[in-house]
Amino acid sequence: MDAATRPDAPSPEAADGLVLDRFLPYRLAVLANTVSRAIARLYADRFGITIPEWRVLAILGDSGPATSTEIRDRSAMDKVQVSRAIQRLLAARLVSRRTDPADRRRATIAMSPEGAAVYREVVPLARSREAILLDGFTAEERRLLDRLLDRLGERAGALAGPDDGRGGDVD
Amino acid sequence: MDAATRPDAPSPEAADGLVLDRFLPYRLAVLANTVSRAIARLYADRFGITIPEWRVLAILGDSGPATSTEIRDRSAMDKVQVSRAIQRLLAARLVSRRTDPADRRRATIAMSPEGAAVYREVVPLARSREAILLDGFTAEERRLLDRLLDRLGERAGALAGPDDGRGGDVD
DNA sequence: CGATAATAGTTTCATCTGAAACCATCTGCA
DNA sequence: TGCAGATGGTTTCAGATGAAACTATTATCG
Numbered sequence: 001m002d003a004a005t006r007p008d009a010p011s012p013e014a015a016d017g018l019v020l021d022r023f024l025p026y027r028l029a030v031l032a033n034t035v036s037r038a039i040a041r042l043y044a045d046r047f048g049i050t051i052p053e054w055r056v057l058a059i060l061g062d063s064g065p066a067t068s069t070e071i072r073d074r075s076a077m078d079k080v081q082v083s084r085a086i087q088r089l090l091a092a093r094l095v096s097r098r099t100d101p102a103d104r105r106r107a108t109i110a111m112s113p114e115g116a117a118v119y120r121e122v123v124p125l126a127r128s129r130e131a132i133l134l135d136g137f138t139a140e141e142r143r144l145l146d147r148l149l150d151r152l153g154e155r156a157g158a159l160a161g162p163d164d165g166r167g168g169d170v171d
Numbered sequence: 172m173d174a175a176t177r178p179d180a181p182s183p184e185a186a187d188g189l190v191l192d193r194f195l196p197y198r199l200a201v202l203a204n205t206v207s208r209a210i211a212r213l214y215a216d217r218f219g220i221t222i223p224e225w226r227v228l229a230i231l232g233d234s235g236p237a238t239s240t241e242i243r244d245r246s247a248m249d250k251v252q253v254s255r256a257i258q259r260l261l262a263a264r265l266v267s268r269r270t271d272p273a274d275r276r277r278a279t280i281a282m283s284p285e286g287a288a289v290y291r292e293v294v295p296l297a298r299s300r301e302a303i304l305l306d307g308f309t310a311e312e313r314r315l316l317d318r319l320l321d322r323l324g325e326r327a328g329a330l331a332g333p334d335d336g337r338g339g340d341v342d
Numbered sequence: 343c344g345a346t347a348a349t350a351g352t353t354t355c356a357t358c359t360g361a362a363a364c365c366a367t368c369t370g371c372a
Numbered sequence: 373t374g375c376a377g378a379t380g381g382t383t384t385c386a387g388a389t390g391a392a393a394c395t396a397t398t399a400t401c402g
Contacts, residue, residue: 075191
């Protein structure tokens, strides 16, 4: 309580303050969290699926059957998440698994007709949430946001190891 | 982008596909997650603190001693998270707790000198991460991003219950 | 006053999560 | 061949998480 009472900085965030709610990583976390929660609840309530499961369905629906590894590469999930999501989808009969006879470590995951039905129901709902989020944004603003997020995504890679020189397993 | 000028053009995402990696909620989640992980690792490695703990320190450092509830309101964390973060910070002697004699349910949390030292070390590091993230962005682009994120944050509120009419506890 | 409700904060419990260990299979190559 | 890695995927384990229950204290009001 002694040093903190001596403000030697003119503006709040000038010298040593940070102002948490203007700090980009914090803002991204809060925003993404709010959005994810709303969407997770929606999917859970109406379809009994979680976000990882939805992501798997989205990938399969988007470009057909795929292996666990392909799903992982395209969903930003780790292999454990993918494995568990597939297990739950299998239990719910929304996907099927077929071991690749040429390489029996692999298995191809494909949507079942029930899974495809869920997918077709979820897509418009997902789109509508996205639309709610972007309500009021002009086409130009959407393009801008798109571009800025892409660039942030690229920059985020630089955060991982700005000092250390790449290496080790991704998993 | 010229194909998009055809209203019924059979583009990949036209009829029923979704293309996960263009889906805004997904993009936000992946971006925030990448950023959070990098930052969490950094804080953990160098200071042995987690992101919730860092948030508490950031709030205290930003505007002085505060109660659990105040911290909660300003950190987008729930009261359980705040309670646990404070417990860990207490154990690490980075903050102190003093029960308010006027209302003994409340306790004021304040940074200890050690906490303030950590705070002063973390702030520039946090800022540098933010700078890495925004590297290459012009001042104009930063303002734009700022504004777009604020608006998305507002819109995200609309996602919570677009159909149901508000009610129930926040906690 | 005294009962009931509200508030601050903590604990419990059941679930979720991810890193590391693990199992099965395949590949490279001696 | 056969055996030391790689690879695909699952399981384990220890810790994180959050909703709901709980404790302690203060506020409200009949």
